[in-house]
Amino acid sequence: MTQIRQDLFTGNMVIMASGRVRRPSDFRNIEKKKDVLEIREDCVFCPGNEEEVPAEVERIEREGLWRVRSVPNKYPILDNNCKDECMYDLHSCIKGGGFHEVVIDTYRHNGNFFNMDIQEFFDYLSILESRYNSLKNKENVEYITIFKNYLREAGASLEHPHSQILTIPLIPPNIAKEIDKAKIFFDENGICLHKYVMDYERRMDKRIIHESGSFMVMAPYASLYSNEVVIIYKYDKRFENISIDEIEELSMILNKLFTRMYNFLGDFPFNMYFHTDPINIEKSNFYRWHIHITPKKGTMGGFETSTGICVNSIRPEEVASALRWL
Incomplete structure (x- = not known):
């Protein structure tokens, strides 16, 4: 049996079709991950390679070592150096200025949300809240989005666990x-x-x-x-x-x-x-x-x-x- 449901919060519609789960192509095969080192010398987000990325804006340390840190995104979706002028005619356009940071979830290259402990999650959420409070005071900020892509199939470009926080000049x-x-x-x-x-x-x-x-x-x-x-x-x-x-x-x-x-x-x-x-x-x-x-x-x-x-x-x-x- 199928149902068409509507979300109260957005108005989006979805068809519940549980019978389609039996289709052989309904789910992509996800390769089993190979053993990954805790620290990789060639990873720009791992300890020891801090100079390979833009200068950090914040970190949380424990026992003298950083556990989670935030750095400016080297390839931002929006940046604060937008010089393009927008022409207002038929189409709508505003300057795409913003501040975009990468939050390195954990120092461990082989860390992920499936093996992080409660302390690691606490440090991760703490720096998100702190960066949010700092970024909301920047110029031309209407909204701050926080998101995480895990694995390439979900949009991640690097293996080391990380999230992103980005200011947007509109809602x-x-x-x-x-x-x-x-x-x-x-x-x-x-x-x-x-x-x-x-x-x-x-x-x-x-x-x-x-x-x-x-x-x-x-x-x-x-x-x-x-x-x-x-x-x-x-x-x-x-x-x-x-x-x-x-x-x-x-x-x-x-x-x-x-x-x-x-x-x-x-x-x-x-x-x-x-x-x-x-x-x-x-x-x-x-x-x-x-x-x-x-x-x-x-x-x-x-x-x-x-x-x-x-x-x-x-x-x-x-x-x-x-x-x-x-």
């Missing part, structure tokens, strides 16, 4: 759409959409993977991607203002979640990205920041690209059942 369409939907829902119903959905999911008890004091982990009802997971912050506080205790709480969640996802899916390629509040808009009580984890084992074909409707071969209820913990 991205995906974020604007989420905020608009949440605002309309709040105006019509008097309740935050994220809170409403979390309350509903507790009653249904089908798609929640885990709930802690400050976070809910769930498989979204209208998941665009097979095995997609979202982590929602439950309270009315911006990402850059969460406490040390909440960073530790989220570190434990990521450690447990990726361990369970590895046991379920193996060493899979994925994108992880944060949806946070725009910088220059006062914190609202109708939107909650959250994190998406989207595995990239499926292939997108002509139907998806021509219609804008995704096809998901694994129902989120099955994903939640496989990943759930108390």
Whole structure:
């Protein structure tokens, strides 16, 4: 049986077609990774090669050694040296200025989200929050995006584990759409959409993977991607203002979640990205920041690209059942 589901937060539509998982070509074969050294002499992100990349802007050290650090991206999506003038005629154009940094997740070349311990996740999240707070004070910043590409199939260009943080001089369409939907829902119903959905999911008890004091982990009802997971912050506080205790709480969640996802899916390629509040808009009580984890084992074909409707071969209820913990 197939279903067409619509996401409350974006309006995106997805077809749940679980029978298609049996197709022999439905999932790409991901080669088993060979043994990787902890430190590689030829890796620009490994300890000992710090001079091979732009001068770092921040690091976290333990026992006299750096554990995670952030450096300017040598090949930025947006940079702050934009000199191109935009002509305003038929088409819309603005200067593409921004600050783009690479966060080296761990000093270990063979480290990844499947084997990082809670302390490593804590250091990783701590530097993300710190860089976010620093970058939001830069000039011409409307939004800050944080994302991670793991493995080449998900867009990674280097093997050493890393993430990226980037300022944007506008509010991205995906974020604007989420905020608009949440605002309309709040105006019509008097309740935050994220809170409403979390309350509903507790009653249904089908798609929640885990709930802690400050976070809910769930498989979204209208998941665009097979095995997609979202982590929602439950309270009315911006990402850059969460406490040390909440960073530790989220570190434990990521450690447990990726361990369970590895046991379920193996060493899979994925994108992880944060949806946070725009910088220059006062914190609202109708939107909650959250994190998406989207595995990239499926292939997108002509139907998806021509219609804008995704096809998901694994129902989120099955994903939640496989990943759930108390």
